[in-house]
Amino acid sequence: MKISDIQVRRKPRQSRAKLTQEALQESFVRLLHERAAHDITIREITDLAGVGLGTFYEYFSNKEDLIALTIHRQVKNNAADLKIYAQSLIELSTYHDISDYLSQIIQFQIQQIQQQHVLWAHIFLLERQVSSQESYQKHYQLMTELWDELLQPFMQPEKSRQRSALNLHRIIYGFISQTLLVNTHFKEWEDLTQDILAATQSFICNLNATVFSHAISKKSDI
Template sequence: MKNPKVQVRRKPRQSRAKLTQEALQESFVQLLHKCHAHKITIREITDVAGVGLGTFYEYFSKKEDLVALTIHQHVKSNAEMLKNYAQSRMELSTKLSFEDYLQQIIHFQIQQIQAQQFLWAQTFLLERQISSVESYQKSYAMMVQMWHSILEPYVNDEGQLKRISLNVQRVCYGFVSQTLLVEPEFGEWQVLEVDIFQSLGKLNFE
């Protein structure tokens, strides 16, 4: 069954409004560590955030809209972190091979996911339960664009760059998301990282 398109009633334009919306997202994540998402009530979210129910409905029409936005912001934050890390690698050394550069970026990505393993496991699960097709496509496209920016210094041909960026996202996302969906408390991260590298090595990057 197709999920309805997520609607955010009010986009925060002032810093105070933005902080309120962020507080609601942080409250949901905090509660998520204590119980399943479907058991968390809007009242509990607003109580933890220190705002009233009316404030919640200024921004969201239902809890699912808050959940979908939280997922999107979490993915967006991760993408920005990876781009910043990639930029730091380029500034430190201009002699990195493409393979070494890509391996370092993926290693960093795995470390960040492992550090927030519970949240990522919940994100992948809720992504399938809550996000509309449009929201999922938007987040996926954002990650492909992230890889496009990261790999651009090494790939001159635009068509090839688009293909490689998509394939790297397919492999990384597929391995990590499927692993955490099946085994939320997965522990063999070094093995998973090796498997990702081996799979990427089979792709034609020429």
């Protein structure tokens, strides 16, 4: 079933209602660690959440709506974690140049996904089964805009920065999603990290050259 947007019947405005919706989502995620989404029933989700079946339908029309919200929140939370981590690097000055800065962020993202790799494997699969092209594009845009923001302290030319952001996401997302789609219980994370860093190395070197060239250009204008 394809859905273009997340269809939530009732938006939780009160803290209790929000907790109920979160409980349903967390129950679904817990069950995902045990088996595939198509084997999970709504009754199992509500039983684990400790609510009645009718409560589920107050918030969602069907299981696909809950899946769509789960995908959205997983992507959004990952983006938020990356942003916070990148800000901490800048505030604490724990990097030397753009290469070191990006390498640390890339490794952090891989570690975050590794910690929930079974869930992410399901998310990548469900994203293809449930999400519409429009929803997929929104998530892709969310991540490319994040990378664009993370590059802003180093790269001012907007066009080259946006292209760089897009390519960074292409490389990292492609490596990780394809790996977990093939092997849900993938374990060679150190090798994967080195492969991703190697794939981005020449690309990041080009970014370094762009940053250096821009800096020289600014000095000559003074």
